[in-house]
Amino acid sequence: MANKNEIRLQKFMAEQGVDSRRKCEELIAAGKVRVNGHVAQLGDKINPYKDLVTVGKKKLNMNIKKRKMVYIMLHKPRGYLTTVSDERGRKTVMDLLPDIQERVYPVGRLDKDSEGLLILTNDGSFTHAMTHPSHEFAKVYRVTVRPAVTDEALDKLRHGLELDGRMTAPCEVTVLTQEENRVVLEFILHEGRNRQIRRMCEAVGLEVARLKRTAVGSLKLGMLGQGKYRELSEQEVKKLLRSAGHREKA
Numbered sequence: 074m075a076n077k078n079e080i081r082l083q084k085f086m087a088e089q090g091v092d093s094r095r096k097c098e099e100l101i102a103a104g105k106v107r108v109n110g111h112v113a114q115l116g117d118k119i120n121p122y123k124d125l126v127t128v129g130k131k132k133l134n135m136n137i138k139k140r141k142m143v144y145i146m147l148h149k150p151r152g153y154l155t156t157v158s159d160e161r162g163r164k165t166v167m168d169l170l171p172d173i174q175e176r177v178y179p180v181g182r183l184d185k186d187s188e189g190l191l192i193l194t195n196d197g198s199f200t201h202a203m204t205h206p207s208h209e210f211a212k213v214y215r216v217t218v219r220p221a222v223t224d225e226a227l228d229k230l231r232h233g234l235e236l237d238g239r240m241t242a243p244c245e246v247t248v249l250t251q252e253e254n255r256v257v258l259e260f261i262l263h264e265g266r267n268r269q270i271r272r273m274c275e276a277v278g279l280e281v282a283r284l285k286r287t288a289v290g291s292l293k294l295g296m297l298g299q300g301k302y303r304e305l306s307e308q309e310v311k312k313l314l315r316s317a318g319h320r321e322k323a
Contacts, residue, residue, distance in 0.1 A: 079118040087197020089133045090176045094201045105129060142196045143175045144305040148297045149191045155182040166191060169300055180204060184268055189286030190294040202317040209263040213288035216270055218279040220254040226277040234276045236266065241273060290316050
């Protein structure tokens with residue numbers, strides 16, 4: 074009979090703020106996690122009240138109920154990496170959060186040259202819900218391209234292009250403003266491949282001059298200033314989780 078206190082190791086690690094559940098699985102697979110002194114395996118379950126889990130030299134304690142869950146919306150400027158640290162010493166989004174005491178990490182990514190809405194948290198379950206491909210959160214982007222956009226190019230962007238051997242999912246692309254050799258488009262995507270919009274535009278002969286994410290699901294960037302952040306309200310978090318199909322705990 075299964076112990077009701079047992080949970081999957083990667084879930085426990087994520088809830089302890091190590092990283093996202095997916096990254097925790099990578100740490101386990103790489104042999105960097107031990108349970109009671111033994112190298113852990115993917116699929117292991119642990120009793121967090123009895124078992125000692127170590128990641129490298131760091132011991133994880135059973136303090137889930139005491140640890141404050143933090144959910145932050147950041148207006149990421151261009152020039153910052155979406156990562157916790159960088160071995161080359163480049164600027165990361167963590168440099169914009171000097172007053173946050175908890176160890177948070179980004180939910181998803183925005184590349185170095187992109188800007189806009191980025192969520193950070195120390196809640197591994199929330200990260201999993203937000204990034205799982207089956208949930209297909211709508212992400213809205215304001216994209217400035219050049220030169221002019223043809224109807225043929227718009228049609229290809231909307232209906233799908235082949236990237237890395239597979240087609241992109243259909244998406245919404247709307248022309249917001251159009252000037253000579255400069256067009257502002259709104260993209261609404263339900264998938265998130267690496268540098269997807271930039272690569273889609275490049276495939277139809279367009280250069281991206283500026284890319285800004287303005288919304289993720291029900292959460293909108295609004296008037297939050299560049300480089301500024303705020304904590305999400307409890308209602309905002311619950312609304313995002315409901316969209317991901319999560320039931321609220323009684």
